[in-house]
Structures are given as structure tokens and as C-alpha cells.
Amino acid sequence: MSNDLSLLDKNIDPIFEEIRELINNSRNRVYSVVNTEMLNLYWNIGKVIMEIQQGNERASYGDTVLQKLSEKLTNEFGKGFSARNLRTMRKFYLMYPIWKTVSAKLSWSHYLELIKIDEENKRKFYLNECINSRWSVRELQRQKDSLLYERLILSQDKAKVLELA
Numbered sequence: 001m002s003n004d005l006s007l008l009d010k011n012i013d014p015i016f017e018e019i020r021e022l023i024n025n026s027r028n029r030v031y032s033v034v035n036t037e038m039l040n041l042y043w044n045i046g047k048v049i050m051e052i053q054q055g056n057e058r059a060s061y062g063d064t065v066l067q068k069l070s071e072k073l074t075n076e077f078g079k080g081f082s083a084r085n086l087r088t089m090r091k092f093y094l095m096y097p098i099w100k101t102v103s104a105k106l107s108w109s110h111y112l113e114l115i116k117i118d119e120e121n122k123r124k125f126y127l128n129e130c131i132n133s134r135w136s137v138r139e140l141q142r143q144k145d146s147l148l149y150e151r152l153i154l155s156q157d158k159a160k161v162l163e164l165a
Helices: 002-052 062-077 083-095 108-114 120-133 137-145 148-154 158-164
Strands: none
Touching: 002 062, 002 083, 002 108, 062 083, 083 108, 108 120, 108 137, 120 137, 120 148, 137 148
């Protein structure tokens, strides 16, 4: 009887592994699609806000509009649309005004960190490093906090600094 169970496990294991791979691949594709759509939504919300404010980030009625908009969106769709979050979406659009420059390889959390960087070259550097080195958000924060970009700019041996990072 125990031999039969052992034989059954040997027959089931390859099937299990194949199904496991299918499930993991499918989950990864779903995550990618959801992430891309979320980035697209937040970018477009930022765009609409800027169009309403006619490109003037500091429009006199801007805070009032965002507060009212936040209330209506929150009532309809639940949390996630606070005035603060709407301002963040607007900033996301301002930092990446061309949709094609937004990489779906990064999450919204990555972009939340990247839009805190005002200097464009520095922001591009960290964006590229996130993609090329597959940095997590924590790794991005760690590298920013360690002033990797600044150390590279000052370094004679840029390859060595990148290697150490």
C-alpha cells in the first residue's frame, strides 16, 4: 500500500510542478496588467487635474477643487482618493508628462519614491537603476539614502562605486 502511495507521488509531482508554474505565470501576468492599469489611471487622473487647472499647478481654486473632488471620489470609490493622493497623482503627471516614459516595470510605490526627487537627471538615474538592477522599493530608498547618485557624480571610479552599491 505504501509503495502505491509512493508511486502515486512520483506520478503526481511532475503534474503538480507544471500546474504550479502555470499558476505562478498567470499571477505574474495579472500583477503586471493590474500595475500597468493602476499607473495609467493615476497618470490620467494627474493629467485631468492639470487640464482643469489649465497647467497652473497653484491655481487659486486648486485646493478647493481637489478637496471637493476628493470627497466625491471617496464617496463613490472608497479610500485612495484623498486630496493629498490627488496632488501626488498630479505631481506624477508633471514629472512624467509623456506616458511612454512611465515604465510598467516599476510599481506605484517606486514612483512615489521617484517623484520625491526634484532633480531630473537624478530621478532618471534612479529610475534606470530600479529597472536594470530590479531594485525593490526598499532598495531604492536605501540607495537614495546612501547618496549613490551623488557618490557616482563625485567619483573618479564610477564602476567601483556601482559595484559597491
